[in-house]
Amino acid sequence: KEALIGVFVGGLRREKGLEVLIEALSQSKFRSKVKILVIGAIQDDAYFRLCEEKMMQFGLGETLVFLGRRTDVPRILKSVDFAVIPSISESGPLVLIEYMAAGLPFVATKVGAISLRAEELGLPGFVPPNNPSAFAEALDELIGLSEAERADRGNMGQEIAFEHFDIRKKMPQWYDVYTRVFRGNTS
Secondary structure, three states: OOOEEEEEEOOEOHHHOHHHHHHHHHHOOOHHHEEEEEEOOEOOHHHHHHHHHHHHHOOOOOOEEEEEOOOOHHHHHOOOOEEEEOOOOOOOOHHHHHHHHOOOOEEEEOOOHHHHHHHHOOOOOEEOOOOHHHHHHHHHHHHHOOHHHHHHHHHHHHHHHHHHOOHHHHHHHHHHHHHHHHOOOOO
16 A cells, blocks of 8 residues: 555634644654545635645645545545544544544544543543644554554544443433433432
């Protein structure tokens, strides 16, 4: 395989950290061995132009491929080698659960409750937010893994997703909490 294919899914605005990914890729020793599919609508034109300028400045015009808004993300997730979440701030991020459920190894920033919980459960690949050097280092580690090691990491994430984040398992627990609260029994 010539290049590893990664994916970034998110609206293109500052909070999603696309510029962090661009700077990390510029520092990566594997920058010529990866392509990143960027899926999401442009939500901030000025920010997107800034990111395009950085890509050109770092010679990454061929590395990031912008696909725009897509309705076939699950199919795309099945066809790539890894995923990235360079977000500066998030409440979730829900896309992390999608990556894990798809069995994708990833590099993600430690932002949001899902990231913190997944890291707490022992899943590797998390770095501090807004730190391109740390992101580049973690990305290089992931890319440097063998195909089997990447698959093992993806399988670990998939197991954690289904065990700890599957809504079919969580909804009965939420229902129980709401029932007790509405009946005045909070013990």
